Amino acid sequence: MTDLFNNLSRRRALLAGAAIGGAASALASREVRAAAPVHRWESSYSGGSAAAARAPGQPGRDYQPTVTPGGATLDWRIVDGVKVYHLVAEEVDHEFAPGLRALCWGYNGRVHGPTIEAVEGDRVRVYVTNKLPAPTTVHWHGIFLPNGMDGVGGLNQRSIAPGETFRYEWTFNQSGTFMYHSHHDEMTQMALGMLGMIVVHPRPAPPGYRVDRDFVIMLSEWKIVPGARRPDPNEMTDFNVLTMNAKAYPGTAPLVCRTGERVRIRFGNLSAMDHHPIHLHGYYWKVVATDGGPLPVSAQWPETTVLVPVGSTRDVEFVADAPGDWAMHCHMTHHVMNQMGHDLPNMIGVDARKVGALGGRVVRGYMPMGQHGMGDMAEMGMPVPKNSIPMVGARGPFDAITMGGMFTVLKVRDEDIGDGNQDPGWYKHPPGTVADLARKEDMDRDGIQT
Ligand SMILES: [Cu+2]
Numbered sequence: 001m002t003d004l005f006n007n008l009s010r011r012r013a014l015l016a017g018a019a020i021g022g023a024a025s026a027l028a029s030r031e032v033r034a035a036a037p038v039h040r041w042e043s044s045y046s047g048g049s050a051a052a053a054r055a056p057g058q059p060g061r062d063y064q065p066t067v068t069p070g071g072a073t074l075d076w077r078i079v080d081g082v083k084v085y086h087l088v089a090e091e092v093d094h095e096f097a098p099g100l101r102a103l104c105w106g107y108n109g110r111v112h113g114p115t116i117e118a119v120e121g122d123r124v125r126v127y128v129t130n131k132l133p134a135p136t137t138v139h140w141h142g143i144f145l146p147n148g149m150d151g152v153g154g155l156n157q158r159s160i161a162p163g164e165t166f167r168y169e170w171t172f173n174q175s176g177t178f179m180y181h182s183h184h185d186e187m188t189q190m191a192l193g194m195l196g197m198i199v200v201h202p203r204p205a206p207p208g209y210r211v212d213r214d215f216v217i218m219l220s221e222w223k224i225v226p227g228a229r230r231p232d233p234n235e236m237t238d239f240n241v242l243t244m245n246a247k248a249y250p251g252t253a254p255l256v257c258r259t260g261e262r263v264r265i266r267f268g269n270l271s272a273m274d275h276h277p278i279h280l281h282g283y284y285w286k287v288v289a290t291d292g293g294p295l296p297v298s299a300q301w302p303e304t305t306v307l308v309p310v311g312s313t314r315d316v317e318f319v320a321d322a323p324g325d326w327a328m329h330c331h332m333t334h335h336v337m338n339q340m341g342h343d344l345p346n347m348i349g350v351d352a353r354k355v356g357a358l359g360g361r362v363v364r365g366y367m368p369m370g371q372h373g374m375g376d377m378a379e380m381g382m383p384v385p386k387n388s389i390p391m392v393g394a395r396g397p398f399d400a401i402t403m404g405g406m407f408t409v410l411k412v413r414d415e416d417i418g419d420g421n422q423d424p425g426w427y428k429h430p431p432g433t434v435a436d437l438a439r440k441e442d443m444d445r446d447g448i449q450t
Helices: 002-035 186-191 352-362 375-380 440-446
Strands: 077-079 082-097 100-107 116-119 123-130 139-141 165-171 176-181 195-201 213-222 241-244 255-258 261-269 276-280 285-290 301-303 305-308 312-320 324-330 407-413
Touching (some): 176 186, 213 255, 305 312
Parallel strands (some): 116 195, 213 261, 255 407
Antiparallel strands (some): 077 082, 139 176, 276 305, 276 324, 285 301, 324 407
């Protein structure tokens, strides 16, 4: 018993010593790291000084700029070797898709805010002006910075009152895909759209880092009651507008690239409650990084669907070697619907025409589920209430595309696509490569009886 007690005491003493020693050595290593180049795999503290900063990274020379389809990249200017950015938090009348607008909260006239792009070693100063009627802050998700720059209202700073401008400043001592968002009244402000992406390019770029197309996509979810002017931040489960860069299909921008190009897509997810498994048709990609940094090559894994959990980023890479129009979407089927009412009665197999007429007399604009499913609605071009979008459906090159929400198209073309910012239209399939009515002689030959 005494031995056991002694052992425990000694163990506690050892642990205590280890903790003190550990803290001291951690501090020491931080100082060493401040002077030496930081290894990309290690955590590092950028410190409050500009000592570790390098000359501001320049597009073209130090990095290939990213593209945020349907969005934008934040402008900056250099003042005395520091990259200066300005975010203005404000109300924005935002279009999610043709026919659906809502008064959201965003940055610089956009929902979501523009992508902040920088290079490892950049000293950055971000001014945040609050033009909202409520206090706000900005948190820089995944970024190593001095604690007082972390942006958690009340904990790291006082909140930015309406009309005030705050200054945030740090040195990027890491590279990767990160995010920013309000960290004051998070539930309300994030549900209204106060999110954005951050991309920090490595310097120097390691072998294989440069790609031909580097896309940035923020995933989020909203509750917008058909006809309402504002998203409802109180919703916890029943989201009805699912977006990529705050656009719902058919409002999403396509990803355009040329056959053979190397492509990276950086996904971030700041949805309130849902993770999104994003699936690309026609390819597999490699998951190469998270918001914790790049994965060693030996740890990268191939997938056709990458799960992007809430509060995370995932970078995927592939070679776009197959021309065509390839669907890319969240694989949760309710996340590719628009303004779906989830308390609809199940009408599969029911003659919906009679019920629809009855319902229309009681509730104006009543829309039952189709007798054969939701595809009926896309086919019929169902009328929808003012300021709302059909649950499914956009016109495709063949007939209705019965998907909405978190859906877009990767358009890979053999021909010149310019800077890739123009939609090249629908893919023109080589003759004989499109699924179509089976010919009788083929079915006879193959023993297919119908
Ligand atoms: Cu989803």
